[in-house]
Amino acid sequence: MTRAIFNKELKQLWASPLPYVLGAVFHATLGVLAWGQLGGRQQAVFQPIVPIAGFLLVVAAPILTSRTLAEEARTGTLELLLAIPVSTTKLVAAKYLAVLATLVVLIAPAGLFVVLLTLYGSPDAGPIVTGTVGLVVVAAGVGAIGVFASSLTTSQPLAAIAGLFLVMVLWFAHAGSDVLSVGGFLGGFSISERLRSFAGGVMDGGDVLYFLSLIAVSLAAARVAVESRRWR
DSSP: OHHHHHHHHHHHHHHSSHHHHHHHHHHHHHHHHHHHHHHHHTSOOSTTHHHHHHHHHHHHHHHHHTHHHHHHHHHTHHHHHHHSSOOHHHHHHHHHHHHHHHHHHHHGGGGHHHHHHHHHSOOOHHHHHHHHHHHHHHHHHHHHHHHHHHHTOSOHHHHHHHHHHHHHHHHTGGGGTTTTTOTTTGGGGOHHHHHHHHHTTOOOHHHHHHHHHHHHHHHHHHHHHHHHHHHO
16 A cells, blocks of 8 residues: 555656756756856865755755645545555655655756766765765655645645745754854754765764654654544
């Protein structure tokens, strides 16, 4: 059943123009901004590309995930899924995995930068590997938040707005650390600060645990939201 829901969600995602449009805008914007960064530095380095791609991913993910559960609830198909003997956990997990697979495919063409950097220079392999891993775990984290936002409403635009608000709060969480005089506490919740470590060639266990926790909490919350619909 999990595989069937996963396949159905994946087909529905790629049958719509959304991933293609998002992918085109994502890479066009990334290309312009990354080229500006590399031109200014006059160095073949991958590090400045990672935070740019990460921010664009944070913007794109809530839009992509907005339909996962909200659209099902709006059309009434979510009630049909809940009426059959399918675990809510498996339902949420299958939809999340389909979204995650789509996000990974969406950012995959950014690997062309590695090819170009290798042709025109000798980039350090460490930041390339850790930066790529960082982008994948960011996709996993913000994708889970997007699924949670989609589980709260029957409106796809509202789900996109809610998801975008949540991920933006986490992206800029470090900005309030000094203002609120709480040291680095808020910075510990910042996606951008966590991604900075990956971009610098460091794969810290604490950063990985942060994203795993973010995924677990978001999906658990989405499960509770969907389960409440079953009881209603």
